[in-house]
Amino acid sequence: MAADQDPSLIPGGGHADQEISATTPAIRDGWRSAVPDLRVDEVCGCGQCPSISLIADHSPASCGEGGRTVVTAFLDDALVILFVDGGVPSYLELAPLDDSTVYTEFPDASALEF
Numbered sequence: 373m374a375a376d377q378d379p380s381l382i383p384g385g386g387h388a389d390q391e392i393s394a395t396t397p398a399i400r401d402g403w404r405s406a407v408p409d410l411r412v413d414e415v416c417g418c419g420q421c422p423s424i425s426l427i428a429d430h431s432p433a434s435c436g437e438g439g440r441t442v443v444t445a446f447l448d449d450a451l452v453i454l455f456v457d458g459g460v461p462s463y464l465e466l467a468p469l470d471d472s473t474v475y476t477e478f479p480d481a482s483a484l485e486f
C-alpha cells in the first residue's frame with residue numbers, strides 16, 4: 373500500500389520534463405475546454421485513490437505535439453496531479469498524503485488549489 377504514496381511512481385515512469393511554471397491560465401483554459409471530449413479510459417483500481425486515465429473521443433493526432441506537462445494541485449490531505457500530453461489531459465491522479473487517507477472519488481474542482 374505504501375508504495376502508492378511514492379511521488380516518483382507517476383504513470384509512464386520517470387519525472388516531468390517540463391517546468392510546471394511554464395503553464396499559463398490561458399493554457400489551462402484550453403485544457404478545461406478539452407475535458408468535455410474526454411472519457412475515462414482506465415481506473416487505477418488500487419482501492420485507495422480514484423486515479424483515472426483519460427482518452428479523447430476526438431483524437432487530436434494532427435495537433436498533438438507539445439510534449440507532456442504536469443500540473444499539481446493541493447488538497448488538505450492529498451495531491452492531485454494532472455498530466456497533459458500534447459495539450460490534452462491524459463491522466464488525472466489523486467495521491468493521498470497519508471496511508472490512512474482514502475479517496476474513492478475526486479473532490480469538486482473548486483476544492484483544488486492549482
Ligand SMILES: [Zn+2]
Nearest residue numbers: 416418421423
Ligand atoms: Zn490508485
